[in-house]
Amino acid sequence: MEADLPSLYRLGIVGAGQIARMTHQAAVRLGITPKLFAERLDDSAALAAPGVVFSHPDAIAAFVADCEVVTFEHERLDVGLLQALEQNGNLLRPGLRTIRPAFDKLHQRRLLKSKGFNVPHFTEVVGPDDVMDFASQHGYPIMLKTVRAAPPGQRGTWRVEDHREAMNVLSQFAELDLMAESFQDIVKELVVVLARRPGGHLRCYPVSEVSYTDGVCTEIRSPADVGSRLAADARETASRIANEIDAVGVLAVEIFLTTDGLVVNELAARPHNAGHFTIEGCPTSQFENHVRAVLDLPLGPTWAIHKASVTVNVYGTREDVDPSQHLSEALAVEGAQVHLYGKMPRPGRKLGHVTAFGEDIAEARLVASRAEAALQGRRH
Amino acid sequence: MEADLPSLYRLGIVGAGQIARMTHQAAVRLGITPKLFAERLDDSAALAAPGVVFSHPDAIAAFVADCEVVTFEHERLDVGLLQALEQNGNLLRPGLRTIRPAFDKLHQRRLLKSKGFNVPHFTEVVGPDDVMDFASQHGYPIMLKTVRAAPPGQRGTWRVEDHREAMNVLSQFAELDLMAESFQDIVKELVVVLARRPGGHLRCYPVSEVSYTDGVCTEIRSPADVGSRLAADARETASRIANEIDAVGVLAVEIFLTTDGLVVNELAARPHNAGHFTIEGCPTSQFENHVRAVLDLPLGPTWAIHKASVTVNVYGTREDVDPSQHLSEALAVEGAQVHLYGKMPRPGRKLGHVTAFGEDIAEARLVASRAEAALQGRRH
Numbered sequence: 001m002e003a004d005l006p007s008l009y010r011l012g013i014v015g016a017g018q019i020a021r022m023t024h025q026a027a028v029r030l031g032i033t034p035k036l037f038a039e040r041l042d043d044s045a046a047l048a049a050p051g052v053v054f055s056h057p058d059a060i061a062a063f064v065a066d067c068e069v070v071t072f073e074h075e076r077l078d079v080g081l082l083q084a085l086e087q088n089g090n091l092l093r094p095g096l097r098t099i100r101p102a103f104d105k106l107h108q109r110r111l112l113k114s115k116g117f118n119v120p121h122f123t124e125v126v127g128p129d130d131v132m133d134f135a136s137q138h139g140y141p142i143m144l145k146t147v148r149a150a151p152p153g154q155r156g157t158w159r160v161e162d163h164r165e166a167m168n169v170l171s172q173f174a175e176l177d178l179m180a181e182s183f184q185d186i187v188k189e190l191v192v193v194l195a196r197r198p199g200g201h202l203r204c205y206p207v208s209e210v211s212y213t214d215g216v217c218t219e220i221r222s223p224a225d226v227g228s229r230l231a232a233d234a235r236e237t238a239s240r241i242a243n244e245i246d247a248v249g250v251l252a253v254e255i256f257l258t259t260d261g262l263v264v265n266e267l268a269a270r271p272h273n274a275g276h277f278t279i280e281g282c283p284t285s286q287f288e289n290h291v292r293a294v295l296d297l298p299l300g301p302t303w304a305i306h307k308a309s310v311t312v313n314v315y316g317t318r319e320d321v322d323p324s325q326h327l328s329e330a331l332a333v334e335g336a337q338v339h340l341y342g343k344m345p346r347p348g349r350k351l352g353h354v355t356a357f358g359e360d361i362a363e364a365r366l367v368a369s370r371a372e373a374a375l376q377g378r379r380h
Numbered sequence: 381m382e383a384d385l386p387s388l389y390r391l392g393i394v395g396a397g398q399i400a401r402m403t404h405q406a407a408v409r410l411g412i413t414p415k416l417f418a419e420r421l422d423d424s425a426a427l428a429a430p431g432v433v434f435s436h437p438d439a440i441a442a443f444v445a446d447c448e449v450v451t452f453e454h455e456r457l458d459v460g461l462l463q464a465l466e467q468n469g470n471l472l473r474p475g476l477r478t479i480r481p482a483f484d485k486l487h488q489r490r491l492l493k494s495k496g497f498n499v500p501h502f503t504e505v506v507g508p509d510d511v512m513d514f515a516s517q518h519g520y521p522i523m524l525k526t527v528r529a530a531p532p533g534q535r536g537t538w539r540v541e542d543h544r545e546a547m548n549v550l551s552q553f554a555e556l557d558l559m560a561e562s563f564q565d566i567v568k569e570l571v572v573v574l575a576r577r578p579g580g581h582l583r584c585y586p587v588s589e590v591s592y593t594d595g596v597c598t599e600i601r602s603p604a605d606v607g608s609r610l611a612a613d614a615r616e617t618a619s620r621i622a623n624e625i626d627a628v629g630v631l632a633v634e635i636f637l638t639t640d641g642l643v644v645n646e647l648a649a650r651p652h653n654a655g656h657f658t659i660e661g662c663p664t665s666q667f668e669n670h671v672r673a674v675l676d677l678p679l680g681p682t683w684a685i686h687k688a689s690v691t692v693n694v695y696g697t698r699e700d701v702d703p704s705q706h707l708s709e710a711l712a713v714e715g716a717q718v719h720l721y722g723k724m725p726r727p728g729r730k731l732g733h734v735t736a737f738g739e740d741i742a743e744a745r746l747v748a749s750r751a752e753a754a755l756q757g758r759r760h
Contacts, residue, residue: 340411
């Protein structure tokens with residue numbers, strides 16, 4: 001493969017949010033300037049990169065034709081269109097074998113189940129009968145979720161306790177493709193971030209553990225507080241999935257640790273929120289390894305430099321609080337690694353993250369949360 | 381000061397080489413997109429940043445007027461023009477008190493000498509008589525150097541062994557302002573990189589030691605192999621100079637360790653080649669601390685994460701060798717941090733650098749030099 005790449009590595013990234021912004025930065029270090037495909041002028045990455053192409057996703061074919069290798073920042077793309085592009089000889093990385101299960105959660109569940117991976121019970125929801133049948137078999141509560149990834153800031157999962165609540169969701173979101181899943185008795189939510197080259201060479205990062213508040217991911221801790229045996233199992237599961245779907249680039253595998261053991265939750269075929277600590281916390285960040293992998297360049301080391309890391313996400317709260325206005329207070333928190341994405345603040349919008357390191361999780365968390373509180377203008 | 385800064389931190393960087401490229405990246409992490417002032421379309425930073433202003437340096441006033449804070453990547457600017465801009469109320473950081481000695485080496489020497497710092501004997505060279513007088517007093521060899529920084533790739537210092545050689549340089553470079561200096565019996569060349577805020581808060585990085593080959597800096601080691609007493613003296617000297625010239629942003633102080641002790645060589649009022657290891661080697665890179673300092677934001681920690689680091693610079697060799705073509709081989713060197721600046725290769729042009737870390741300098745050097753050799757297409 002390497003010999004086929006042009007000297008300038010004409011890499012395209014579809015999407016221009018913060019994942020693209022950080023991927024772009026990692027590429028620039030290596031002397032590569034990826035071309036970005038953005039939808040809005042104020043997209044996070046579009047603010048920080050030159051020569052951005054602004055267009056509607058339907059116009060993606062022309063963008064792809066102009067790149068040697070194309071990768072993706074998000075899952076809100078037409079799979080049929082991407083398939084046609086791949087069939088026409090465009091080099092999509094990851095390719096359709098990865099994109100299809102990563103973009104379509106129903107397909108993902110079916111595939112993983114058929115390959116023997118432990119996944120929640122699930123069913124497609126075409127109408128109310130599907131929910132009733134599923135509930136009669138597995139009981140409430142059940143999880144309803146969108147088959148395709150929800151746009152940023154929009155909800156994609158609902159825990160429903162009874163039939164009435166389920167019907168509410170179905171009628172309210174009638175236009176969306178939904179699926180139902182059995183409720184998992186979750187002890188911890190783990191994420192394995194790994195990078196894989198076309199030839200199959202693969203490297204896992206230390207397992208992360210994520211916490212959610214009101215349905216959004218608020219804190220990521222690494223290493224996950226699980227035994228080395230469970231961590232190894234999680235990495236093994238993620239690696240097998242990556243090989244199964246021929247992942248290229250970064251693959252993030254979200255895994256529930258339940259009272260019944262490890263259950264695969266979801267896949268993301270791109271750098272992941274749970275891997276932001278790798279920017280300072282590992283010799284090679286997930287973003288650089290994503291760039292390396294999609295260009296079929298050797299992967300860099302993925303071990304943890306520090307004993308413990310905590311990342312706290314920074315979300316928009318009230319309209320009148322702009323974290324960038326509080327940068328000074330946040331930077332005054334010694335050791336906090338502050339990342340802001342350049343976005344206009346809106347309630348619920350992800351505006352940045354703070355990572356901190358320490359001898360243990362508690363020490364790292366103290367620093368990261370103090371800096372996050374400072375960005376929010378809260379006393380800390 | 382902080383309260384005076386606008387919400388969007390309208391930061392301008394004059395210059396668009398690799399220093400600006402890496403400073404831009406550090407700013408983007410913090411949610412800030414600096415505006416760059418470039419001279420050529422293929423300037424390193426211009427390839428990786430949006431909204432670059434391309435113009436002749438004489439047109440700098442309009443650029444400065446459009447920024448809230450302006451900083452500088454290089455010294456090839458008209459000091460009189462900058463002084464007028466500062467007097468007109470533009471916020472230059474560093475300001476003229478720093479720019480003047482940093483840009484004019486004769487002024488620098490006079491100032492440092494008058495403040496009691498240990499500098500080489502020196503004299504202004506207006507004509508051959510100045511060299512003869514100086515040589516009769518201090519003997520040959522003497523160093524002739526340009527008062528202003530030489531453009532990248534051009535020579536700025538000449539060691540001359542006798543009068544004939546001196547006259548050769550004078551006649552060949554008659555259009556340049558030159559100065560003469562006594563030859564130093566150099567044991568080691570040290571660099572102290574520090575960052576300083578407007579209020580005077582200052583942080584030093586670990587002292588680096590640099591090696592030159594054929595007049596260009598080829599290797600940077602940190603920590604310098606000097607005792608803790610000498611390292612402390614070097615940091616103390618650099619800090620006193622920073623306070624003396626009211627440095628704001630990064631100041632790099634090049635110090636000779638001679639058989640007669642520490643002698644101040646030169647100052648650079650910007651992130652410095654000898655501080656590139658701070659990108660991965662310290663909690664806050666020199667680039668981020670430069671951004672923080674010029675925006676009067678709190679400085680981040682500057683201690684070394686690893687025991688030893690070696691940076692090897694990557695220069696253009698032959699026309700037909702393009703390091704970006706050998707990226708794959710370089711990335712295959714485990715643990716090498718490869719940075720390429722996106723420049724077209726030309727003999728003598730600085731195209732990138734590689735940093736590596738280890739338990740000791742030898743271990744780090746092995747990795748960095750293998751990766752550099754790989755980039756040059758040499759066997760390693």
